[in-house]
Amino acid sequence: MSPVGLSCLFISVLVCHWVPAGSYSNGKVTKVCGSMEPQHGSSGQASPSPYRLETNSSTFRPGDQIQVILSGTSHFKGFLLQARGASNQGLVSTVGTFTLTDQKKTQLLTCNKHQGSAVSHTSDAQQTEVIVIWHAPADAPTQVQFFVSVVSQYNVFWVKLPGPIIYQHGVTPHPPQTDTTPPPVQPTTSPSILPGPFTSEGCGQSKSCLLDPPDCDPEDPQCFFLSMTTEGPDKMSVTFELSGPAEGYVSFALSRDTWMGDDDVYMCVTDGIRVSVSAAFVSGRSHPEDQSQSGLASVSWRLVDGVIQCRFSRLVKLSNQEPARYDLDQAYFLFLAHGRAQYGRVWKHTQQPFISSHTKHITGAPEVLGGSRGPILMKLHGSLMLLAWMLTGSVGTFIASFYKPDWPKQTLLGQKVWFQVHRGLMMLTVTLTIVAFCLPFFYRKGWSKHAGVHPYLGCCVLTLSLIQPIMALIRPSPDSLRRYIFNWGHWGVGTVTEVLAVAAMFLGMRQSSLLLPQPWATHVLIGYVVWLASFRFLLLMHKHFYIPKSLDTDDQQAIFSQSEHGRCVNVKVSICKSLILAALALGNSALVGVLLSAVAHI
Numbered sequence: 001m002s003p004v005g006l007s008c009l010f011i012s013v014l015v016c017h018w019v020p021a022g023s024y025s026n027g028k029v030t031k032v033c034g035s036m037e038p039q040h041g042s043s044g045q046a047s048p049s050p051y052r053l054e055t056n057s058s059t060f061r062p063g064d065q066i067q068v069i070l071s072g073t074s075h076f077k078g079f080l081l082q083a084r085g086a087s088n089q090g091l092v093s094t095v096g097t098f099t100l101t102d103q104k105k106t107q108l109l110t111c112n113k114h115q116g117s118a119v120s121h122t123s124d125a126q127q128t129e130v131i132v133i134w135h136a137p138a139d140a141p142t143q144v145q146f147f148v149s150v151v152s153q154y155n156v157f158w159v160k161l162p163g164p165i166i167y168q169h170g171v172t173p174h175p176p177q178t179d180t181t182p183p184p185v186q187p188t189t190s191p192s193i194l195p196g197p198f199t200s201e202g203c204g205q206s207k208s209c210l211l212d213p214p215d216c217d218p219e220d221p222q223c224f225f226l227s228m229t230t231e232g233p234d235k236m237s238v239t240f241e242l243s244g245p246a247e248g249y250v251s252f253a254l255s256r257d258t259w260m261g262d263d264d265v266y267m268c269v270t271d272g273i274r275v276s277v278s279a280a281f282v283s284g285r286s287h288p289e290d291q292s293q294s295g296l297a298s299v300s301w302r303l304v305d306g307v308i309q310c311r312f313s314r315l316v317k318l319s320n321q322e323p324a325r326y327d328l329d330q331a332y333f334l335f336l337a338h339g340r341a342q343y344g345r346v347w348k349h350t351q352q353p354f355i356s357s358h359t360k361h362i363t364g365a366p367e368v369l370g371g372s373r374g375p376i377l378m379k380l381h382g383s384l385m386l387l388a389w390m391l392t393g394s395v396g397t398f399i400a401s402f403y404k405p406d407w408p409k410q411t412l413l414g415q416k417v418w419f420q421v422h423r424g425l426m427m428l429t430v431t432l433t434i435v436a437f438c439l440p441f442f443y444r445k446g447w448s449k450h451a452g453v454h455p456y457l458g459c460c461v462l463t464l465s466l467i468q469p470i471m472a473l474i475r476p477s478p479d480s481l482r483r484y485i486f487n488w489g490h491w492g493v494g495t496v497t498e499v500l501a502v503a504a505m506f507l508g509m510r511q512s513s514l515l516l517p518q519p520w521a522t523h524v525l526i527g528y529v530v531w532l533a534s535f536r537f538l539l540l541m542h543k544h545f546y547i548p549k550s551l552d553t554d555d556q557q558a559i560f561s562q563s564e565h566g567r568c569v570n571v572k573v574s575i576c577k578s579l580i581l582a583a584l585a586l587g588n589s590a591l592v593g594v595l596l597s598a599v600a601h602i
């Protein structure tokens with residue numbers, strides 16, 4: 001809940017304790033036995049409620065006990081439950097009496113001077129399920145209907161939701177008579193429970209499937225699965241099966257493009273106990289709108305070990321009344337998303353949706369669709385940055401830090417070896433950085449607003465990377481008195497850039513558009529930092545013990561080449577140091593390789 005929402009709730013709680021006519025968090029609501037309206041100053045919700053009333057039987061005999069269950073896909077703080085007699089004259093007053101199964105959370109009320117004829121809450125503690133027993137009286141009418149008002153939050157409540165009608169044995173059921181309150185709940189058949197996990201059998205033959213990771217088994221608790229089967233004599237309806245591990249919801253969307261917005265979304269939302277299936281429309285990068293269950297038939301679900309499963313069917317074409325549902329005889333990109341949910345409201349997915357690699361004619365020939373959670377531009381961005389900062393930049397800096405005295409005799413294209421290699425690698429690093437830096441701007445068509453600190457770090461890295469070659473171009477000659485300023489400046493800026501780049505990589509692999517498997521990827525990067533640090537330590541030790549400290553690096557080669565002894569040491573040392581450099585480069589390449597393959601598999 002947002003801070004604003006929280007403070008609103010807080011204020012409404014304050015108000016409800018001040019205003020005398022305010023809420024009855026103790027559930028003693030006999031004043032409103034007739035209207036069943038909580039006097040909360042606002043009117044009840046007209047939208048479909050997330051609550052359901054069920055009985056364990058559709059018929060009864062006088063004296064029978066009927067179990068009545070109030071449940072919801074979202075929590076509720078208060079309720080008022082009654083049974084009313086339905087006769088040909090319409091609804092009469094409360095019928096029968098209740099007994100409780102939970103004396104702490106529920107209480108009996110006396111409505112119409114009839115003790116135990118209604119049930120309510122005892123406190124505003126949140127609940128998701130209430131079970132009570134209803135006793136049919138000897139003089140029961142032929143039909144009895146249950147009604148419930150449910151308070152989700154102080155100003156969010158549903159009044160007099162009509163529940164099931166039960167009929168007396170041997171009495172022909174009459175069409176139910178309802179009173180003037182408009183029934184907010186559509187009389188849909190209640191969902192059933194699925195017998196077991198879905199199967200990928202028939203994918204590509206009798207149904208189209210989308211699987212993430214590719215070729216996973218829907219029985220595997222890590223597998224996200226969507227299947228579509230065209231059914232009916234004239235291929236008039238499509239059955240969807242959706243499953244995957246999620247805290248709150250799994251969903252899929254039909255989209256005309258690979259961007260979120262203007263999408264027809266189908267969601268299976270759970271409160272941890274039940275699953276409710278609904279459809280909605282997403283108009284932008286925002287919350288689904290017009291969430292409703294209309295148009296969805298044969299709904300069933302299952303919730304086992306954190307895996308949400310649901311199945312439903314939908315007509316290929318829905319009548320115009322349906323809010324913005326897409327026809328299924330056209331081609332769409334398919335999105336698979338999942339995330340948290342609260343009070344039946346879904347939260348933004350934490351991971352980029354899995355998007356099919358091409359559009360799919362929903363009623364078209366069965367096929368197995370591929371897809372990815374990483375847009376290609378972002379994958380390129382990540383790969384180039386990893387290459388630049390874990391390989392070329394890292395090795396290039398390392399050479400400048402430790403290898404200036406090595407290979408004193410050889411030159412490469414007229415320059416010292418270390419200098420050529422350093423300059424080459426660093427120019428490559430800067431080039432890779434510039435290219436990689438631009439890609440997210442193409443992808444987002446502007447600044448990445450939801451990416452936190454990462455893009456700012458990226459800007460710093462780019463700026464500093466550009467300063468380095470400029471600084472190098474205008475450096476004073478090696479024998480200049482001011483040369484030390486350049487040496488320190490170049491070293492300092494380089495170090496800061498590398499640190500920022502590593503920080504940016506840590507944050508980058510957590511971005512939703514390029515989410516690498518966590519915490520594995522972070523561990524690989526920590527491994528890289530430790531690996532690099534240990535090499536630096538090793539060579540610092542080496543420098544300390546093998547090289548006379550009083551000498552400046554630029555003079556060392558001269559000393560070494562002059563003294564026989566020094567040269568001998570230098571040769572051995574050079575081989576040893578070359579091996580160290582090779583090991584570093586190999587190790588870095590391996591770590592980059594591992595991360596690149598992870599990027600490729602997103």
Ligand SMILES: *[C@@H]1O[C@H](CO)[C@@H](O)[C@H](O)[C@H]1NC(C)=O
Pocket residue numbers: 056057065066067133
């Ligand atoms: C419904 O539940 C009540 C109370 O648990 C029980 O006595 C009754 O037999 C049940 N009826 C059916 C049809 O299961």
